[in-house]
Amino acid sequence: MKAILCKAWGGPETLVLEEVASREPDAGEVKIRVRAAGVNFPDVLIIQKKYQIQPALPFSPGAEIAGDVLSVGTGVMHVKPGDKVVSFCGVGGFAEEVIAPANVTMPMPPGVPYPLAAIFSLAYGTSWHAVRDRAALQAGETMLVLGASGGVGLAAVEIGRAIGARVIAAASTDEKLAICKQHGADALINYSREDLREAIKRESGGKGPDVIFDPVGGKFAEPAFRSIGWRGRYLVIGFADGEIPALPLNLPLLKGASIVGIFWGEFAKREPQLNMKGLAEMMTWMREGKIKPLISKSYVLADAPQALMDMAARKVIGKIVITP
Template sequence: MRALLCKTYGGIDDLSEEEVASPKPGPGEVRVKVAACGVNFPDTLIVAGKYQFKPDPPFSPGGEISGVVDALGEGVTAVAVGDSVVATTLWGGFAEEIVIAADKVMRRPEAMDPVIAAGFSMTYGTAIHALVQRGALKRGEALLVLGASGGVGMAAVEIGKALGATVIAAASSADKLAIAKEAGADITINYTDQPLKDAVKEATGGKGADVVFDPVGGDFTEQALRATGWGGRLLIIGFAAGAIPKIPANLTLLKGCAVVGVFWGDFVRREPEANRANFDRLFAWVADGTLKPLVSETFALADAPEALRRLAARQAVGKLVVDLTK
């Protein structure tokens, strides 16, 4: 089978497409014929050896897949050969086949396009966990989404609207904000043109945001904290800007607000039933048209490094997906 391999930690340019042996599932495992694999910021970190988890090279990056189960290991009864599934895998998805634990796969709706499904799990799973379990977002509250045109940012915009919030989308260009507006944002802010705090205060009548969804980090995190209202919740999703911020702790005291970490991957491991309930809700929203996931571009396996480069440079709008059928 074909696979994109990382043979040593380093740069994206060192990845190579090669033929490797087809894997065989062991007890409790399934093999999935991969149709497509989403491209995510952690993929760039794993290749560089900078992620929380460090697989031993050689390995394939790619942390979320859609496909069809084509082989079962001993003792597997929850899924069957031929089932259409999605799974989050941390790595291994940039390959034509992958072996994973059977309890890590979820059946996807048959009507859900495999390319859309491949770009769905990590972004929408993270966003709903952040907003529901960690942020306790309530109907009528003001939600500020940073990086609102990226994959996880757009998921937060859509889910925030579905939960009844007033959504304020912040991004770095008019084009990106137009995409966020199409996804349902009520108010847009270009944070390169005006101070974020002032713009959010104006948009909320001086109150500030109730919940901030921050996958960007860097200098924007402190600005977002200053834009948070009394009793607000600043959700730390990730650090796409590259720098891990240090924030003045006195601001949390003065605002009576909370800085809340969001680690969806460990939530999946620790609370699998709550995660599945989240996905039941998400799949229902997809079915009724509430959610309209945007895959802006697909790439062949050989072109996956270019997708990773664009993501690392923050040039992606919506979701990028590697299509293994190309």
Template sequence: MKAVVCKEFGPPSSLVIEDVQSPVPGEKEVLVQVKACSVNFPDTLIVQGLYQFKPELPFTPGSDVAGIVKQVGEKVTHLRPGDEVFGFVMHGGYAEEVVMPGNACFKKPPMMDFPVAASFMMAYGTSYHALKDRGKLQEGETLLVLGASGGVGLAAVELGKLMGAKVIAAASSDEKLNLCKEYGADETINYSKEDLKNRIKELTNGKGVDVVYDPVGGAYAEPALRGTAWEGRYLVVGFAAGDIPKIPLNLALLKGCAIVGVFWGSFAMKTPQKNLENAMELMQWYGAGKLKPHIHKIYPLDESKDALHAMMNREVRGKVVIECS
């Protein structure tokens, strides 16, 4: 089978496409013919050796997978060969076949095509876990989403609005913010030309926001935290800016606020039943037409490097997807 292979940590241009041996599923695993795999920002960090976890070299990147079951392990009872599925792996998705944990693999709704299915689980799973389980977002509260036009950010905007919050979307261009408005943002902040902290204050009449969803980090983290309300919740989702911010902890004391970590991948692996419950709720909303992943562009497997470069260069609004077979 063909697969994208990372033989040494470096830029996406160092990746190669090779014929490799097909994987064999264990007793609790599923072998899937990959039809599509979406690109997520952590993929750009993993291939450079900059992510929290470094896979052993060589490895194939890619986590968000949709495809067709080819083989199931003897202890997997909810799937069978031929089922159309989507789910999550730690890495291995940029390939024609991948082995997935059975408890992280779900039947794909018939009306959901493979590129959309591959764009769904990580973005919406992360954002729903963040807002529901970690941020305890309530109807009527105000949610600020940084990096709001990206994959997880746009999902957070859409879900926040669906959960009854007032949503403030923050991004780096008016074009990106226009997309956020289409997905339900009530207010917007262009932090490339507006002062983030002052604009938060203006939009909340000085109260601040109840929940901050931050997949960006860097220079925007501290002003966003300073813009939280009393007993606000600041959700640490990721560091797309590249810099891990150093936060003055006296801010948490002065505001009585909570700084809360969000790591959906570990949540999904450690508490699969809770993750399944969240996934089922998301599927119901999708089936009712209340969720609509935005696909920016679809690339063939041979152009995986270009997809990663587009993600690194902040050219992506919503999701980019690699078609693998």
């Protein structure tokens, strides 16, 4: 079977497509024919040894997939060969086949196409855990989303809207902001053109947002935090900008505000039932038309390096998918 391989730490251009031996699953594992794999920013980081998890070389990136079960290891009862499944495999998804742990593999929701099933868990799971579970965003509150047209950003915009909050989307281009508006944002800030603090003040009626969702970090974190409302919750999602910001601790004191760290992969492992509750709630919202995940582009397996280059170059809107 063919697989995209990371054989040495480096950027997406160092990835190679190779024929590799197929193996059978061990106990507690499932072998899956990959039909679609979601692309996420952590895939860009993991191949450069810049992610929390560092797999042994060589490995295939690709954290989440949808596909068909080929075979199961001993002890696996909840899925069988021929079943359509989704899996949060962590790595290995950019390949024709993946061996995934059974405990992160579940039956695909009926009627959902492979690409949509593949891109849903990580981005929407992260944003639900952050916005609904950790920040407990309420109807009528205001949430600012930075990097709002990206994978987790656009998911946060939709979730905020589904909850009934007022959502302020901030992004770097008007094209990206137009997509945020289509997906439910009430107000828009172009942070490559406007002063972020002034714009937040204007769009939150001088009060400051109750919740700030930040997957970008870098130079926007401090001005955003300085603008947060009383009892605000600042969600630390990631650092797509590349720089991990440092905040003076007098700022949360002055606003009675919380800094809330988010690590979805660990949450999904430690609290699988709550994670499933979140995914189920969002499936309901999807059926009701309250959320409409955007897959803006599909790439064949050989173009997976290009997909990661596009993501690193800030060219992606919503979600992108690899279809082997």
